[in-house]
Amino acid sequence: MNISDATFQRLEAEFNAPSVRNFTSALPNRQWIADAEAQKRNGVNPFPPGVVASRPVFDIKKMRELLDMNNFELRDSFYELFKNPVFFPRYNESLAEQRARTIQRWRLIAKTGVFHKTLQNFTAEGRQRYEATLESVGAMEHSMEIKMGVHYGLFGGTVSMMGDDEQSAKWAPMIENCQMLGCFAMTELGHGSNVKGIQTKAVYDIPSQTFIVNTPCEEAQKYWIGGAFQSARWTALFAQLYVQGVCHGVHPFLVRIRNEDGTTVPGVTIGDCGAKNGLNGVDNGRMWFSNVRVPHDHLLRRHSQVSRDGTFTSNFKSADERFGASLASLSGGRVSVSAGSLVQAKLALSIAIRYGLSRKAFGPPGQEETRLMDYPAYQARLIPPLATTFVMQLVLNHLKAKWERGDLGRELHVWSSGFKALISWHSLQTLQEAREACGGQGYKSENRIGPMKTSHDVALTYEGDNHVLLQAVTKTVFSEFMKGIQSGGNFRGHFAYLKDAEGLKKMNLSGMDPRSAAFALTVMRRREAALFAMLAADLQKRTAAGLTPLKAFNHCAVLVEDAGRAHVELLMVELFHHTLSDLQRRGETELADMLSLCGALHTARTVDEQPVFLRCGAVSVAEAQMMHTNVGRFCGTLRPHVLTLVESFGYPPHLLAPIAFDYVAHNSKGRL
Numbered sequence: 001m002n003i004s005d006a007t008f009q010r011l012e013a014e015f016n017a018p019s020v021r022n023f024t025s026a027l028p029n030r031q032w033i034a035d036a037e038a039q040k041r042n043g044v045n046p047f048p049p050g051v052v053a054s055r056p057v058f059d060i061k062k063m064r065e066l067l068d069m070n071n072f073e074l075r076d077s078f079y080e081l082f083k084n085p086v087f088f089p090r091y092n093e094s095l096a097e098q099r100a101r102t103i104q105r106w107r108l109i110a111k112t113g114v115f116h117k118t119l120q121n122f123t124a125e126g127r128q129r130y131e132a133t134l135e136s137v138g139a140m141e142h143s144m145e146i147k148m149g150v151h152y153g154l155f156g157g158t159v160s161m162m163g164d165d166e167q168s169a170k171w172a173p174m175i176e177n178c179q180m181l182g183c184f185a186m187t188e189l190g191h192g193s194n195v196k197g198i199q200t201k202a203v204y205d206i207p208s209q210t211f212i213v214n215t216p217c218e219e220a221q222k223y224w225i226g227g228a229f230q231s232a233r234w235t236a237l238f239a240q241l242y243v244q245g246v247c248h249g250v251h252p253f254l255v256r257i258r259n260e261d262g263t264t265v266p267g268v269t270i271g272d273c274g275a276k277n278g279l280n281g282v283d284n285g286r287m288w289f290s291n292v293r294v295p296h297d298h299l300l301r302r303h304s305q306v307s308r309d310g311t312f313t314s315n316f317k318s319a320d321e322r323f324g325a326s327l328a329s330l331s332g333g334r335v336s337v338s339a340g341s342l343v344q345a346k347l348a349l350s351i352a353i354r355y356g357l358s359r360k361a362f363g364p365p366g367q368e369e370t371r372l373m374d375y376p377a378y379q380a381r382l383i384p385p386l387a388t389t390f391v392m393q394l395v396l397n398h399l400k401a402k403w404e405r406g407d408l409g410r411e412l413h414v415w416s417s418g419f420k421a422l423i424s425w426h427s428l429q430t431l432q433e434a435r436e437a438c439g440g441q442g443y444k445s446e447n448r449i450g451p452m453k454t455s456h457d458v459a460l461t462y463e464g465d466n467h468v469l470l471q472a473v474t475k476t477v478f479s480e481f482m483k484g485i486q487s488g489g490n491f492r493g494h495f496a497y498l499k500d501a502e503g504l505k506k507m508n509l510s511g512m513d514p515r516s517a518a519f520a521l522t523v524m525r526r527r528e529a530a531l532f533a534m535l536a537a538d539l540q541k542r543t544a545a546g547l548t549p550l551k552a553f554n555h556c557a558v559l560v561e562d563a564g565r566a567h568v569e570l571l572m573v574e575l576f577h578h579t580l581s582d583l584q585r586r587g588e589t590e591l592a593d594m595l596s597l598c599g600a601l602h603t604a605r606t607v608d609e610q611p612v613f614l615r616c617g618a619v620s621v622a623e624a625q626m627m628h629t630n631v632g633r634f635c636g637t638l639r640p641h642v643l644t645l646v647e648s649f650g651y652p653p654h655l656l657a658p659i660a661f662d663y664v665a666h667n668s669k670g671r672l
């Protein structure tokens with residue numbers, strides 16, 4: 001595929017930052033990479049000095065393939081591309097330089113042609129290639145991943161999935177090859193989480209057969225729109241659709257915001273969101289619309305249509321159903337954010353664990369100091385997040401497969417909302433722990449963890465604020481639970497396990513194998529059952545006292561979120577054990593054994609960290625104590641394997657950091 005060279009030539013001129021064009025901004029010393037690669041050429045794996053990897057008890061390559069699922073060569077080809085100096089990390093650049101560099105990098109990535117046919121028809125192969133590309137790019141730099149995710153995933157995904165076949169066929173190829181550069185304008189200053197309440201208006205004007213778009217008040221300005229401030233020429237705009245005086249709710253439109261020369265079109269005003277805590281390679285902008293005329297065939301009409309003479313029709317009966325269907329097709333954004341989040345956690349763990357293996361502190365008098373990783377207290381900080389990262393990656397792979405198959409049902413909404421919330425929280429917590437685990441070195445930008453942490457932070461907010469997402473999960477599955485209650489205990493589907501609620505209570509955890517599926521499912525089901533029952537009772541009490549169902553729900557919001565988390569963590573355990581049984585069935589016992597240890601540590605840690613298990617009676621004090629002991633026990637069991645485990649993430653030395661190798665040589669006087 002030819003990428004639109006004209007687009008990138010124009011953009012590079014517009015984002016003109018001389019230091020970027022001429023590569024003059026200071027580059028950190030990169031000798032450590034040459035050293036690591038030289039070691040590799042000599043047949044020695046580039047580990048930190050003095051670190052001897054234990055003999056792998058599983059096949060590292062197979063583990064990587066299990067985690068990455070597909071496109072292994074493509075991922076490696078991107079890692080090679082990132083050896084080009086354009087991709088070298090630079091720190092302390094100005095906002096203009098960071099934005100310019102992102103454009104420069106985008107051109108080189110787009111030029112590979114990797115996005116060809118990722119939007120047209122949305123085949124599983126195309127989606128896998130797209131996800132693999134974004135994950136690889138995210139390992140190099142998070143801004144770049146988000147910049148491309150907004151253009152191809154959010155803008156392109158909206159046009160191709162919410163446009164009908166004709167619209168998709170017309171525009172998707174031009175989005176893939178960057179002839180049409182776009183952004184995604186949903187959020188407004190006054191409405192972010194509550195997108196149903198956005199105020200931008202699109203009124204159908206019968207005589208001119210156009211939609212007239214207006215920003216009626218300051219709260220309705222479009223806000224945070226990635227790419228809007230400089231690069232985008234088009235936007236997928238979300239607005240309340242009015243036809244013949246009737247509001248039909250939120251609808252998507254393809255709207256031109258700039259001419260190809262970069263000037264804004266009449267009626268559109270664009271401002272900068274300015275410097276952010278991270279992701280400064282992305283030019284987030286604000287937009288106001290004043291009587292902007294949008295052609296009739298630019299309403300993206302897969303779900304709703306307006307005839308030229310002003311008759312509104314829809315495939316769905318109510319505005320709520322239409323809105324739900326629109327959001328379902330946007331679940332891909334949450335899939336990408338979850339995958340991108342785990343990339344950051346995997347990199348941070350790869351760096352911090354290698355450092356913890358080589359760095360020594362304190363020790364017996366007169367003897368060699370002890371390696372950090374040999375302190376149980378240190379292990380307890382890095383090994384549980386490592387185990388959870390493996391569990392979450394395998395769980396996320398089920399979600400990715402569902403999305404790639406085009407399975408857009410209610411389950412996709414629940415999984416993508418819940419997994420995005422828990423995975424992004426997990427990754428941020430892991431980045432913080434990894435930063436601290438590297439001490440002062442963790443605070444140096446060149447060691448990557450700090451910049452990754454600040455850039456990743458917003459993953460908790462965009463594509464749905466995590467708290468709001470957990471509430472949405474509970475709202476969606478609670479009715480299923482209530483059906484079981486109202487039928488006198490005839491629970492179905494996910495809640496079928498409650499048909500034997502008494503048996504669940506009687507299970508004796510201390511007599512079970514903590515690596516088994518039965519053990520993890522018992523603990524997680526007990527919590528979910530208890531919290532959903534508490535929620536039902538609480539809601540019933542409040543509605544009986546005269547509150548409306550909505551008010552009652554809001555009064556129980558803390559319990560609602562706890563129940564949502566309980567549901568998602570149970571789903572995760574179910575899916576994880578599904579993968580384990582599959583591995584066992586295929587005879588991959590080495591992988592399954594290692595992963596079952598990770599699963600057992602993940603379960604023990606989940607219970608140990610959350611008092612809600614004790615509070616709701618899901619575990620007894622003795623069982624909570626057993627879980628606590630299990631955390632330490634499994635950390636010790638996994639300790640010899642931590643290096644091979646992070647090796648299986650597959651990141652080459654140049655995507656790690658100096659402290660992952662010989663941090664003393666890197667900081668020597670000779671390298672000043």
Ligand SMILES: Cc1cc2nc3c(=O)[nH]c(=O)nc-3n(C[C@H](O)[C@H](O)[C@H](O)COP(=O)(O)OP(=O)(O)OC[C@H]3O[C@@H](n4cnc5c(N)ncnc54)[C@H](O)[C@@H]3O)c2cc1C
Pocket residue numbers: 150184185186187189190191192193194223224225226276279284458461462463464465466467468557
């Ligand atoms: C860097 C960045 C890039 C972005 N890119 C885009 C983009 O390209 N396009 C786009 O359309 N949008 C974009 N967004 C917007 C993003 O999706 C919104 O910020 C997000 O949906 C949250 O909305 P908000 O900021 O208005 O927060 P609010 O909705 O105001 O939430 C603020 C707080 O209130 C809490 N809260 C809200 N409702 C409830 C409730 N019912 N109960 C309890 N607590 C509640 C939330 O948990 C949150 O902590 C971006 C945002 C950022 C920061």
